[in-house]
Amino acid sequence: MSKIIGAVEIGTSCAKALVGEVTEGKSLNIVGKSVRKNEGMRKGEIVDFRKVASSVHAALEEAEKMSGTTVDSVYLAQTGAHIKGSFLRGSANVASPDGRVSVDDLQTAANEAKRKQPASGRSYVHHVRMPIQLDGRSVEDPVGMIGKKVELIYWSIEGDESAIRMNLDLAHNYGLEVADLILSSIASSTMVAGPDLRRAGVLVIDLGAGVTDLALYRNGNVAYTGVIPVGGDHLTGDLSMGLRVLEPYAEELKLEYGKAQSDPSDVDQQLWIIGNKTIGDRKVPRKTMTDIIHVRVVELFEIISKELGDLLDTSELGAGVLLTGGASRLPGIEQLASKVLGVPVTKANFPSGLGNELAQPENSTVLGLLHYGLEDHGLPGEQHKPTNSGFIKKLGGLIGI
Amino acid sequence: MSKAKKNDLVMPATWRNLKPKFSRKSSSRVVGRKRLAVAARFIFGAAILIFLFSFLYLQIDKDARTDVGKKDYIGPSLPINQIVFRSSGPLNHEWFLNWLGPLRGSSLVEVDLEKLHENLLKEEQISSARISRSFPSTLVVEIKERVPMLVLRLSDKKKGYLDWLVSSDGSLYRGEGYSKGMLRLIPSLHIPASLIEKTPDGKGFKKLKGIPVVAPLLELARRDYPELYRDWSVVSYNRPYDNDPGASITIKSNRINRIRFNPSNYANQLKRLRYLLDEPNFSQASSIHSIDLSHGRSVFAKI
Numbered sequence: 001m002s003k004i005i006g007a008v009e010i011g012t013s014c015a016k017a018l019v020g021e022v023t024e025g026k027s028l029n030i031v032g033k034s035v036r037k038n039e040g041m042r043k044g045e046i047v048d049f050r051k052v053a054s055s056v057h058a059a060l061e062e063a064e065k066m067s068g069t070t071v072d073s074v075y076l077a078q079t080g081a082h083i084k085g086s087f088l089r090g091s092a093n094v095a096s097p098d099g100r101v102s103v104d105d106l107q108t109a110a111n112e113a114k115r116k117q118p119a120s121g122r123s124y125v126h127h128v129r130m131p132i133q134l135d136g137r138s139v140e141d142p143v144g145m146i147g148k149k150v151e152l153i154y155w156s157i158e159g160d161e162s163a164i165r166m167n168l169d170l171a172h173n174y175g176l177e178v179a180d181l182i183l184s185s186i187a188s189s190t191m192v193a194g195p196d197l198r199r200a201g202v203l204v205i206d207l208g209a210g211v212t213d214l215a216l217y218r219n220g221n222v223a224y225t226g227v228i229p230v231g232g233d234h235l236t237g238d239l240s241m242g243l244r245v246l247e248p249y250a251e252e253l254k255l256e257y258g259k260a261q262s263d264p265s266d267v268d269q270q271l272w273i274i275g276n277k278t279i280g281d282r283k284v285p286r287k288t289m290t291d292i293i294h295v296r297v298v299e300l301f302e303i304i305s306k307e308l309g310d311l312l313d314t315s316e317l318g319a320g321v322l323l324t325g326g327a328s329r330l331p332g333i334e335q336l337a338s339k340v341l342g343v344p345v346t347k348a349n350f351p352s353g354l355g356n357e358l359a360q361p362e363n364s365t366v367l368g369l370l371h372y373g374l375e376d377h378g379l380p381g382e383q384h385k386p387t388n389s390g391f392i393k394k395l396g397g398l399i400g401i
Numbered sequence: 402m403s404k405a406k407k408n409d410l411v412m413p414a415t416w417r418n419l420k421p422k423f424s425r426k427s428s429s430r431v432v433g434r435k436r437l438a439v440a441a442r443f444i445f446g447a448a449i450l451i452f453l454f455s456f457l458y459l460q461i462d463k464d465a466r467t468d469v470g471k472k473d474y475i476g477p478s479l480p481i482n483q484i485v486f487r488s489s490g491p492l493n494h495e496w497f498l499n500w501l502g503p504l505r506g507s508s509l510v511e512v513d514l515e516k517l518h519e520n521l522l523k524e525e526q527i528s529s530a531r532i533s534r535s536f537p538s539t540l541v542v543e544i545k546e547r548v549p550m551l552v553l554r555l556s557d558k559k560k561g562y563l564d565w566l567v568s569s570d571g572s573l574y575r576g577e578g579y580s581k582g583m584l585r586l587i588p589s590l591h592i593p594a595s596l597i598e599k600t601p602d603g604k605g606f607k608k609l610k611g612i613p614v615v616a617p618l619l620e621l622a623r624r625d626y627p628e629l630y631r632d633w634s635v636v637s638y639n640r641p642y643d644n645d646p647g648a649s650i651t652i653k654s655n656r657i658n659r660i661r662f663n664p665s666n667y668a669n670q671l672k673r674l675r676y677l678l679d680e681p682n683f684s685q686a687s688s689i690h691s692i693d694l695s696h697g698r699s700v701f702a703k704i
Contacts, residue, residue, distance in 0.1 A: 050428060057431035078416075117414055124415040165419050173428045175435065181416045 012210025032067030185213035187368030200318030207327035232327035490546025491578030525574030571612035
């Protein structure tokens with residue numbers, strides 16, 4: 001029996017929706033996909049709800065039409081400069097007289113860890129569990145093992161409540177349940193960095209249009225996540241101002257001729273801007289354009305370097321840095337990033353089996369949402385609660401009662 | 402409750418606790434279209450349901466008005482393999498089987514009890530009937546027969562004459578199963594032909610209106626004065642109504658040519674008759690011409 005699941009990424013430049021069919025528990029087939037231009041966001045945050053809603057709902061409708069089915073629940077990506085992460089710890093003494101760890105002990109430790117309330121007006125988005133500690137030793141599944149104390153550590157990500165609520169409302173207004181809200185950086189790194197890379201240590205940098213999402217893995221676990229409010233749109237903005245062209249022209253120039261680093265041949269190249277009625281047809285030196293981009297890209301990686309600080313330790317990053325996201329298409333960006341960060345940087349690859357159309361860097365987050373959603377992230381032995389997505393609730397959700 | 406315990410119950414603020422805010426106004430055209438489509442589907446579905454329920458209701462109502470009796474709501478059952486027949490009179494099990502005709506493997510639920518009951522009551526000899534099913538395969542029939550009080554002999558074109566039995570309610574019936582010895586003990590009825598009316602189909606006769614007045618006399622005599630009753634051979638009446646000053650019932654016995662009763666207070670009249678017949682003059686007479694008991698306290702007798 002198959003199950004239909006959906007994934008929605010509300011990005012700064014476009015809204016993406018995927019419809020997947022899960023067969024026999026784990027096999028995922030993408031049966032619907034849609035991308036719609038989004039003009040209601042700045043730096044990963046909604047500034048015009050109705051514009052964003054139009055884009056997201058149109059993308060969902062198109063993906064559903066393409067798949068020939070309807071989606072009941074979706075995995076939703078969450079990003080934005082308001083997102084912050086911190087470690088939460090909780091522990092519990094083993095209650096059983098024979099010292100065997102039970103699911104209840106783990107639940108007690110988990111509740112203890114998650115008990116800390118975020119600041120007023122903020123809400124938790126994601127609790128990423130680290131390996132469970134049993135008497136100081138890392139274990140995968142301590143249930144049934146003998147010990148005295150279990151400790152749970154979560155990398156807990158919180159964000160601005162109103163921003164999260166707006167994100168959720170976009171799905172609810174379409175009559176959808178949100179199966180899980182997943183941090184964009186974790187979703188994209190799930191897609192591009194497999195378990196072996198994560199165990200070796202890897203930093204995944206998702207260069208989006210409005211923001212850059214970071215996820216650092218050490219020993220297979222999340223060690224840090226962050227969101228930097230700089231993305232590909234800033235390059236476009238810089239080009240628009242530096243070359244004195246309108247943003248759509250600047251975007252076209254960036255995509256067509258943009259490079260992260262100039263080379264000697266750029267000096268002689270002139271780029272013609274034709275058809276711009278405001279300033280007339282004219283030419284700009286390619287080196288000027290590349291320099292503008294270069295400055296911003298260097299600045300971005302310097303911010304990342306500063307943000308990560310000591311975490312950017314070459315010895316702990318065996319798999320180096322992986323670049324993904326739409327802006328990672330910029331030629332030469334990995335060399336520049338490597339120079340600034342001081343660690344090997346490569347462009348991320350997708351697992352085999354994905355079609356060329358899907359296996360593009362800008363799709364890593366939305367694809368990762370589906371893959372992350374398929375994995376079990378609960379406590380060992382934990383019972384999963386069935387989601388309530390009955391007809392009446394769906395109907396009520398859609399008609400707003 | 403301790404403070405620590407209270408803290409345990411505080412729900413951590415996660416996105417799952419954020420209640421979605423719904424707006425009745427569509428947030429996008431797509432949602433507006435979708436809501437419209439859902440509403441249209443809902444209305445269409447509701448209309449179909451209403452139509453189906455109405456159709457079903459009308460169909461059931463129509464069936465109920467027409468031929469509910471023919472509907473098999475119980476389902477198939479076993480064929481009848483036993484008939485229990487009980488009667489208060491001479492009609493027996495054999496008579497009933499002949500009367501009913503062949504069952505031809507009819508199942509118990511297929512028997513139309515109402516019709517069977519109706520047909521049984523068409524038999525003049527039967528005054529009431531009770532029919533029931535005893536599952537899985539037994540039909541139980543209980544009847545109460547009329548008791549003949551008098552025999553009325555009427556001329557018949559084909560057979561010369563026919564004897565009709567008269568029950569206490571005035572019904573006339575041919576009677577079946579009675580022994581000749583029993584019929585011989587029943588007095589004959591002799592009344593003017595004008596009092597006998599045929600039924601519309603011409604096959605039988607309407608109830609005799611005077612018999613319900615005469616019957617108590619005969620019943621009382623049979624029960625309390627059997628030695629007198631045994632001797633009664635012909636009963637006749639003329640205007641036998643108790644509010645009629647000229648009403649009278651006349652009985653002819655083997656020993657007394659004419660005994661006249663007034664249709665009221667039969668017990669007193671029979672008591673006087675018995676007293677009179679015990680008088681030496683009457684007890685020694687081999688035949689008595691007449692005794693008239695219809696004049697209140699006076700008795701006119703002629704030996």
